[in-house]
Amino acid sequence: MATLHILSHSPFADSRLGSCLRLLGPNDGLLLCGDATYALQPGSIARQALELMSDAVALYALSEDLDARALTDLPQRAKPLDYPAFVELCCHYDKVNSWL
Template structure:
């Protein structure tokens, strides 16, 4: 069963990102929103960890949150709007929000 993992907390304040990365399955997806998009900052340990995700796992970021933080997503990241967020939620069998 493919799961969309949704992270919204800063990757610098706790270990949710690293915990999530350990649990990703081969058909899962990871959506970064809110302060979690800071994990995409170039030169960070978190970005290096995201770069190691296998290509079969989707990496997504919410466009509005990237813009609010003046971040540009790397090429591997698919940028989605709110409609895309809803589409992703329907595409995957389960949605796990890392609260």
């Protein structure tokens, strides 16, 4: 059963990103929003971890949050989404898990 995992907390504040990455399965998706988008900063350990994810896991980020943090140098696999696309994405997966 494919799950969309939603992270909103900074990857530098706690271990949620690492815990989430360990639980990702084939055909799962990971959506970064809020301060979690800082994981996409070039050269960061968090970005390196994201780049090591299986190609079977989709990576998404909310465009509004990327813009607010001036994050423009994204990995090729990261798909920016607006809010309507985010809602559609939630309907695409069997389960949605928000890492509060």
